[in-house]
Amino acid sequence: MPLPAEFHDLAKRVNNWGRWGADDEIGTLNLLAPEVVREAAATVRTGRRVPLALPLRQDGVQTGLIPGRINPLHTMTAINQEPFGPGTVATSDDAVTMGLQAGTHWDGLAHVSHSGRLYNGRPAASVTAHGGATALGIEKAPPIVSRGVLLDVARVRPGAAGQPGRLPAQHAVTPEDLDAAEELAGATVRSGDIVLVRTGQMGHYLAGDRDAYAFPSPGLSIRTPEWFHARDVAAVANDTLTFEIFPPEIDGLWMPVHALHLVEMGMIQGQNWNLEELAAVCAEEGRYVFFLAATAEPFVGGSGSPVAPVAVF
Amino acid sequence: MPLPAEFHDLAKRVNNWGRWGADDEIGTLNLLAPEVVREAAATVRTGRRVPLALPLRQDGVQTGLIPGRINPLHTMTAINQEPFGPGTVATSDDAVTMGLQAGTHWDGLAHVSHSGRLYNGRPAASVTAHGGATALGIEKAPPIVSRGVLLDVARVRPGAAGQPGRLPAQHAVTPEDLDAAEELAGATVRSGDIVLVRTGQMGHYLAGDRDAYAFPSPGLSIRTPEWFHARDVAAVANDTLTFEIFPPEIDGLWMPVHALHLVEMGMIQGQNWNLEELAAVCAEEGRYVFFLAATAEPFVGGSGSPVAPVAVF
């Protein structure tokens, strides 16, 4: 089934192809200009740090539904081994096998294509088995540090009965929701910001229910890419497995937000970010703006990368 | 062969066991106090960012000498797959197998033991095949952001003939070298700092010679842990595979710096950090102090972790 006209209309309105040159491979990360980074650092007042990554473990968020995206299998390759003889200093070493997008991660620009194209018109075929993403690989991303803004939609929108702080599964986060959360934040989202959208869905996983976390899931509406495009943000992350509402709002139109962000805008996306402690700290500190450090691991040819983001207040 | 008296003397002088309580699992990362982080952020003036991680790839720095510490094997698990039918949005996914300490990484506190003990007196046996590092795992580390100081020893010490900016392989970096580099930096290393020591050895790998990079290698002298202890730094990283000079200074005493830092002081160490661009930027900007973000990936039970460090000026 071809993508509907509605999708193509939205695509045109948010498209960034050519904006940073025909050879650009980093899209909206171009917005992380030195002055943006400098002003982000200037938001630091107390030095309080909040980690946003889930622990990497075999009982991570993956349930087996996405083939190949396996939770980290961590194994020891040496335990207190004495490589230089008995009584000498002993070492322990380890290895891991995991899906690059298994846990808290960034979707890179090569993660999604539509109509045979990746961001900036690159052919979808530039992703190969041998080289991975030979264009738009995650290793091309510059260091990701900027101003972070938490839009705590789960706080400004009533949850299901008995579940304050968690959007219902059928809730598509709309531009109006983002406006309301921005008002709560008391800050205006601006160019180069990294926006963190909290749905509260992570509560399911933290309570031990991976299946409920996975789907159905609240998430971004197809109408939100225009909101992010208008404010010219550098990246968006949230606390769900699917990022956008799932199942989708329009019957048969799957993953439209992925396609708009990654292919049209050239904007990386974060998923499975744990925003629970962050939300509590923001409420406690009375501020929703902070310094965010969230650099991707530079996997050559990676379609994405695990990330250990940190908010600094 | 038991560890010599000289080692035990040094061990006593730098030991931090009990300093942060009997249950402490993070050692000198306790020094990353809010005010330290705040002052670190205050060093940012231009917003210029410098990445310090090597790309993660099959032809990484590992040569096969350390069994199990394999370079990243990156594989695609899906390429432009249309999970919802022909003509829909297509996705590419990938997975990786790698040694946690294969590339640019942190040694966690469980990486090394001696005399049956890990940092803070934990039994070496707390590292198990099933659970990995059940104590002192890298997932216990808090977000790692602080003031970074580059001590460019390769710049202040003459290199081998024809190799300016690279220490000879037999050069053990001494406290005097650190003093000289500190003087060049025009800054005083202080509590909570993360010190980056440049030997220039990375030049071998960047020039395509992995074997020359691996060893023999310049690196820290057994006399430097006292220097770091006196200044109470939070962590130390450098641009070598072995971290300390290798082969070692004292015949038969292997990996003494590892043992002093990780076991006695409870101080994590960074290896395979690419400090070449950083050194150029420091020289150009005329400053060797910056904001450093280098949070570990939270592998549960990890004896270490890949890291993508960023210096912000």
Added chain:
Amino acid sequence: MPLPAEFHDLAKRVNNWGRWGADDEIGTLNLLAPEVVREAAATVRTGRRVPLALPLRQDGVQTGLIPGRINPLHTMTAINQEPFGPGTVATSDDAVTMGLQAGTHWDGLAHVSHSGRLYNGRPAASVTAHGGATALGIEKAPPIVSRGVLLDVARVRPGAAGQPGRLPAQHAVTPEDLDAAEELAGATVRSGDIVLVRTGQMGHYLAGDRDAYAFPSPGLSIRTPEWFHARDVAAVANDTLTFEIFPPEIDGLWMPVHALHLVEMGMIQGQNWNLEELAAVCAEEGRYVFFLAATAEPFVGGSGSPVAPVAVF
């Protein structure tokens, strides 16, 4: 909880320690004498072949209950790549990550220990992170070819209502069951034979229900090792995940059959063998004795190995 006296009594009666010398590492595989192999080959009459391995795939029999024993993750590392230039011969390559005991496999002798000991009195500590099973590793096993005998217990014992050909989950296969199946087989189990015990439990997995397959599960009773010991068989395999009845017959005595076979007798065990087609062929051919080829993959230090067994009639 220490192992009960009942276990130790059985252990004494089936123990083979020292029988093939103090240094022996292959246990009952010593029984695969040339004349046994020769007579096994002599059973071939029609040349009909029956494969007994499950396909190796991500949706294999593992459900995540046994940490680390992951189903095969098969990934392509090259797809129609032309390593020597456009228009030349193209190659596709692949890699796999899997638990060695994830699918149809042999348990090696290092898989289980009790009271600090492996088979033949080897210390349990000879299994290490660095070297794996430094004693009794699966690579020590000689080629495994012998006479196979199918004991189709599922056929001679009534199944649950509506499930002919499948033992109820709470059915412990007893020596009397084996006698009855031997009578059906019209053959006498003898020294060096490899006995395949069919419970029919595999039907659950083949019907798509992994959880029902996993457990509760019928399996061998604690009374059967003596039966196998009396007949001096070389190995035993069946069509379950747990091999022995699970949960166990005696409250608090977990995995006694594993301990008796692997530790006391030094007899490898096969699990997750698909005996459904074999049972049909045996019934059709009117014979339950055949040539069996089931050599382990020689993983150095392996506590087990995948195997692709073949019965030849």
Added chain:
Amino acid sequence: MPLPAEFHDLAKRVNNWGRWGADDEIGTLNLLAPEVVREAAATVRTGRRVPLALPLRQDGVQTGLIPGRINPLHTMTAINQEPFGPGTVATSDDAVTMGLQAGTHWDGLAHVSHSGRLYNGRPAASVTAHGGATALGIEKAPPIVSRGVLLDVARVRPGAAGQPGRLPAQHAVTPEDLDAAEELAGATVRSGDIVLVRTGQMGHYLAGDRDAYAFPSPGLSIRTPEWFHARDVAAVANDTLTFEIFPPEIDGLWMPVHALHLVEMGMIQGQNWNLEELAAVCAEEGRYVFFLAATAEPFVGGSGSPVAPVAVF
């Protein structure tokens, strides 16, 4: 560079497309008819077994030249763990990551394509990242047992000075070499046989020299596929990494034997088989014909598979 006319001429002469139907996915393994298997079993006289697989280990035959084809990384996921509490039966478990064609293996029919086609005209594009070889996968192969014939070319052709029993690196094994070895064998290769061709190259690896083993390497000449086609053998294996002579005989024509065997004939190939002990046993027993069991591990979508072949005399 397009494949030369000489290749296409040979291709026509050995082509088996359509011979076993338009849907066939196993090629010459169709020749393993029941009577072939029966007669193979009838060759067993003494019951002596000879294993032909190299141990699977980190220091296997791969040198890193073929990206992604990594030697087995074997790791313990549990060591003497007591899952049911202290004092109970303890288990050790392990996992592996490896290239499917890293060690002793079969090349499956999907391993090679040319001119956009796999065996039997299947499109090369049927190999995908998500599903692997969706046609011609190694899991389609039936149990591989047949008559094995050792053609000990290294014995009948003089080696380099001082290296009896090893062909020089520049030696392309010709039809005349195979004739001479067949005469030595005192047997006529016939339909359904599996032919093992010994070059002696494995001696390099067994002596610890992986680089010398890898290449340059003796191997099959482009003229041998016709020889195998004329005798209608089921499969061919040898004791080299490259299978065919490498660098190739005809400048710019890379991997022609792979293309003729896998694509044109639909005949799987074995590589890295250890034929040293086998050659000694054949010479000692005075016979070069035996029962061979070499079933592939059924990796779904695999372009090949590790195998642990066994010769039975």
